[in-house]
Amino acid sequence: MLDVVRKALLAGLGVQERAKEFVDDLVKKGELSQSDAAKLMNEMMAKAEKSSEEIDKKVSEIVEKTLEKLSLPGKKDVEKLEKTLQELSNRVKNLEESR
Numbered sequence: 019m020l021d022v023v024r025k026a027l028l029a030g031l032g033v034q035e036r037a038k039e040f041v042d043d044l045v046k047k048g049e050l051s052q053s054d055a056a057k058l059m060n061e062m063m064a065k066a067e068k069s070s071e072e073i074d075k076k077v078s079e080i081v082e083k084t085l086e087k088l089s090l091p092g093k094k095d096v097e098k099l100e101k102t103l104q105e106l107s108n109r110v111k112n113l114e115e116s117r
Contacts, residue, residue: 037062 041058044050050058085092091099 034062034066 038059041050041055045052045055082092
């Protein structure tokens, strides 16, 4: 699963590099000003970041659903168990101290 995500991210980086080269070529040809090129790159980077966040969210959802189907505890489950364990440890300690 992580390998697929890694490949998708690397592909995204390749696309960004090609887009930058394309914009640079337009500037060199005089078809796009430097300020317009900067605006365009900022827009593309913002869209790429949003897409990356959406991919991250979807991957997290898939992993969570997969863990649920496998009946494996997720992060929230482990945190809840740790909290309960800490509370029980504190209660035992208090009982031992009160004797």
